[in-house]
Amino acid sequence: MKVRLNKFIAMCGVAPRRKAEELILRGKVKVNDAVVRTLSYFVNPETDEVKVGDRVIRPLEKVYLVMNKPPGVVCSVKDPFNPTVISLLPEEIRRAAVYPVGRLDLDSEGLLVITNDGDLTYEITHPKHGINKTYHVLLDRPLSEGDLRRWREGLIYEREVLVPVAVRPLPFEPRGRWVEVVIDEGIKREVRKMAWALGYEVERLIRVAIGRMRLGRLERGSFRVLSGQALRQMIRRGGEV
Incomplete structure (x- = not known):
């Protein structure tokens, strides 16, 4: 089944959909060795080879977790000056190319979703979804x-x-x-x-x-791994972590 190119890039954990669109428009994406700059382009994950830069990308196994972010930690994958929320995770999770969804600044704390699922990122961050x-x-x-x-x-x-x-x-x-x-x-x-x-x-x-998912007894700096279905249900219907 074909999917839009920006969605495929998000499925591979390279970037959320909006960032993926920027990569496409900048000519950083190739499909079967041809540069594609069309946002409405569709690919077949089974037969098409997609590259970002010179790297072939493939869909990742989806990872979902929620963290109680402590203050003094940056909501980023990498930072030259401060520890990041990703640095608090074990290596096996970091290898899945996870990233924080939305931002809490350095001094802020609390509930944070971390994933490599671009669709979920879009659902949480785009105002049209009402989260x-x-x-x-x-x-x-x-x-x-x-x-x-x-x-x-x-x-x-x-x-x-x-x-x-x-x-x-x-x-x-x-x-x-x-x-x-x-x-x-x-x-x-x-x-x-x-x-x-x-x-x-x-x-x-x-x-x-x-949404309706609330921070409960999860300690500062700790995280909880969930399934995608459980996380979506908690955000939409309610639950506590």
Whole structure:
């Protein structure tokens, strides 16, 4: 059965679909030794030979896991200055060309999906699929009622429009400083920018849910391997890790 070229590249763990499209447009992909720059191109995985650069690529066995990312670790495959989430994994998993889905910045922590499945990556990260992300945020001082109202209505930070799905105070200590924020886009440092737009600093930022899958007792730096079906069901229907 034929599949789109960008999907095939994602199936091989080379890059998610959108990155795969960039590789195609830059002329980095060959099918049967001919450069292909057409995004709508289809290949037959059984008979066609696909290369990225000079390397023949083949579909990988899919790997799915969730991690409780600790602060001080980069959401990247490689980094010259800091440990990465991939460096926390055993070698046999790293060999499967896994990568983090979405980003948590260096100082942020919490729930993170790691996989080599480009289809799942697309499902989680593209806004059209409606997979919200939920964060618990510790501010440097109590959030005022007026600022809570402004946050809920949407904010502008350095010409970026930032509109949350929901914002609510949390009954945690120190009182008034913990807020739950739900977002549906993948703007870089979006939650921090929302706080900065109101004049607050963020002291802790924890992703506690992806869709309906919530962070439970999984310890910092630990991970749990799941099947693709189980992970998708938890994201869509609910579950705790």
